[in-house]
Amino acid sequence: MRSIWNGSISFGLVTIPVKTYSATDRTSSVSFVRIHEKDGAQIQYRKICELDGKEVPNEEVGKGYQAPGDETIVPITDDDLSQLPMPTAKTLSILSFADPGEIDPLQLDKAYYLGPNGASAIKPYTLLREALEHHQRVAVGKVAMRGRESLAMLRAHDGAIVMHTLLWPDQIRPATGVVPDDVELRENELTLAETLMDSLGELDPEELHDDYREAVEELVAAKLEGEEPAAPSASGASGARVLDLTAALEKSLRAARGGGEGDAQEESASVTPIRGRKTTKKSEAAPGGGKRSGTATKKAAKKTAPAAAKKTAAPKATGGRTKAAATAKKTTSSRGTTGGTSKQTASKKTASKSTAKKAPAKKTGRQSSA
Numbered sequence: 001m002r003s004i005w006n007g008s009i010s011f012g013l014v015t016i017p018v019k020t021y022s023a024t025d026r027t028s029s030v031s032f033v034r035i036h037e038k039d040g041a042q043i044q045y046r047k048i049c050e051l052d053g054k055e056v057p058n059e060e061v062g063k064g065y066q067a068p069g070d071e072t073i074v075p076i077t078d079d080d081l082s083q084l085p086m087p088t089a090k091t092l093s094i095l096s097f098a099d100p101g102e103i104d105p106l107q108l109d110k111a112y113y114l115g116p117n118g119a120s121a122i123k124p125y126t127l128l129r130e131a132l133e134h135h136q137r138v139a140v141g142k143v144a145m146r147g148r149e150s151l152a153m154l155r156a157h158d159g160a161i162v163m164h165t166l167l168w169p170d171q172i173r174p175a176t177g178v179v180p181d182d183v184e185l186r187e188n189e190l191t192l193a194e195t196l197m198d199s200l201g202e203l204d205p206e207e208l209h210d211d212y213r214e215a216v217e218e219l220v221a222a223k224l225e226g227e228e229p230a231a232p233s234a235s236g237a238s239g240a241r242v243l244d245l246t247a248a249l250e251k252s253l254r255a256a257r258g259g260g261e262g263d264a265q266e267e268s269a270s271v272t273p274i275r276g277r278k279t280t281k282k283s284e285a286a287p288g289g290g291k292r293s294g295t296a297t298k299k300a301a302k303k304t305a306p307a308a309a310k311k312t313a314a315p316k317a318t319g320g321r322t323k324a325a326a327t328a329k330k331t332t333s334s335r336g337t338t339g340g341t342s343k344q345t346a347s348k349k350t351a352s353k354s355t356a357k358k359a360p361a362k363k364t365g366r367q368s369s370a
Contacts (some may be wrong), residue, residue, distance in 0.1 A: 005145055009128065009154070011094035016124045017117035018092075020145075023162060026113055030213050037145050092152055092163070094141040103138065103153055107166040114154070115160040125161070132156040141167075190365060192249035200258040 003019035034043045064073040069211035116125040133156035143152045
């Protein structure tokens with residue numbers, strides 16, 4: 001790694017020359033460039049002077065200070081800044097050693113690795129690192145980097161000393177207007193929440209990855225190959241439908257203890273109020289098995305109804321034809337014994353005609369008798 005700042009750590013009469021390296025890499029995060037949608041060309045940003053409207057080259061760009069609420073801009077040169085008293089320009093001056101819990105995480109800004117600069121710095125560097133780790137303390141001081149002074153915190157991490165630049169206390173905004181009004185919580189809800197926190201276990205850094213970045217890379221690869229982007233998978237998050245906090249905590253706790261990911265998603269999507277669940281349980285547990293007997297009676301009625309309807313409807317639709325067909329059959333058989341094949345065929349035709357004439361009469365007789 002390339003060092004970005006060289007200085008020294010100073011506490012008491014001990015001075016440790018150090019080199020500073022950036023501890024984070026934000027180039028891997030998703031970033032987009034602005035383009036002209038009409039032709040896809042990238043848009044350039046030029047530095048234009050507001051007075052003459054001309055582009056200003058980088059060598060002519062300087063510094064200026066504009067007070068808040070004031071339109072006046074005061075030019076500031078590098079010579080002006082070099083004459084200012086800044087004892088922390090090349091030195092990180094340690095002011096005190098504190099407990100890590102005393103540092104508000106809101107103040108943490110950027111992180112840097114500090115390494116020894118030269119052979120003479122190795123032993124005091126190692127001594128400070130071991131003292132911070134063994135005593136479980138962090139060092140708080142001030143340092144000037146890139147033309148401005150800021151607070152800094154030193155801590156031991158992974159065999160190295162890490163420096164965190166801190167925001168000044170007046171740079172932290174209050175939480176006014178963010179905190180909700182007083183909310184009453186039941187004791188069992190707080191107990192369930194704490195139990196759920198304990199059951200989730202420790203965080204595995206290997207499982208942390210940027211899903212959004214991977215999705216963007218797949219999208220870009222598909223577009224380069226001329227393919228259609230894959231459809232996004234349905235999200236299992238449905239917390240907006242949770243109706244009862246206690247029920248949600250209980251089901252989340254069961255899922256965290258090994259209920260299964262699929263069960264957890266299904267349960268979280270259909271959380272029911274406790275009152276509704278109690279009513280359902282009472283109806284199911286009714287004496288005498290009322291719910292099951294009622295269900296069985298309905299199923300039996302459904303099976304019996306079609307059969308009865310079928311038997312009742314059959315005589316009305318086919319009663320006349322059945323008797324006519326029986327009559328025709330008897331006539332055909334009696335004539336067939338005395339006559340030949342031709343007579344048998346003729347008797348069938350005669351029987352069918354007589355049946356057609358007799359059928360309506362029988363139907364009319366039945367209707368009139370009814």
